[in-house]
């Protein structure tokens with residue numbers, strides 16, 4: 527198929543109880559010269575969802591996001607915003623206004639103050655003079671830059687600049703916010719400040735797509751995770767489902783009683799895959815169940831009269847899942 531014989535397909539369907547996607551792409555593909563860097567991807571962002579996009583350098587995350595916000599023209603495929611087909615060549619400013627975008631590199635105009643910078647964008651978005659002042663004031667509060675409103679943008683720290691970029695991206699109150707590596711190069715405190723703002727936006731019901739290499743941050747606030755590799759979206763699932771499916775769980779158990787009695791009680795449990803004896807009274811269990819099943823194991827050991835003094839349930843984190851995913855792909 528070429529872009530000439532492209533035909534729109536049906537509108538992406540709603541999820542029961544969630545509604546229509548706020549932003550969707552169907553069969554989206556991008557080629558630069560002969561190289562395909564985004565390959566036939568379908569993706570839905572549902573209202574209120576925080577979707578974390580991860581993948582190694584060069585996987586195609588920025589290119590995918592740029593197409594989703596209309597900044598890059600797809601070679602093939604469709605973009606749907608709030609249930610309407612978005613055609614970049616037909617210039618749909620009302621659809622583009624539904625989206626806020628913070629690219630990984632964006633200009634801050636050096637000769638402007640923080641307030642002037644936001645005012646400039648508020649004017650560009652046509653926010654009326656009556657509303658403008660209040661909007662800028664509220665957004666500066668949200669991004670914790672109120673005290674800097676007279677400062678020139680050159681005087682801001684990197685973390686403050688990122689928060690100002692975020693303020694610019696939401697000045698027109700978009701329903702969907704797309705953030706490309708917003709915390710890259712920030713120190714832990716600046717990252718935490720940024721995370722708190724994302725959580726506040728999430729609580730206000732904004733739909734958010736965010737890419738990052740800091741997976742612990744994403745695990746903290748994302749509801750869904752997508753993994754990209756070599757232009758493909760190889761995984762896309764709710765975070766909890768990923769943990770249940772891909773994360774190895776272990777339980778460290780210690781007893782004040784006899785080790786063999788503990789081992790025997792563990793043998794009887796269906797989710798105990800293997801046991802490793804750590805000491806006479808300590809066993810590490812590889813566990814195939816979820817948190818509810820671990821709770822059930824704990825109750826059954828107590829009911830069996832095992833005098834437990836430790837029961838420590840751990841699961842592999844998002845970073846480990848991601849690295850295992852890459853290893854697996856390289857082996858297979």
Ligand SMILES: Nc1ncnc2c1ncn2[C@@H]1O[C@H](COP(=O)(O)OP(=O)(O)OP(=O)(O)O)[C@@H](O)[C@H]1O
Pocket residue numbers: 558563581582583584585586587588589590
């Ligand atoms: N304008 C362009 N012309 C040619 N190739 C490009 C262009 N933009 C991106 N690419 C290539 O597309 C591939 C995907 O790049 P992209 O920036 O989308 O990856 P990414 O997953 O965002 O990487 P990173 O995590 O390093 O930001 C890379 O091989 C890159 O070199």
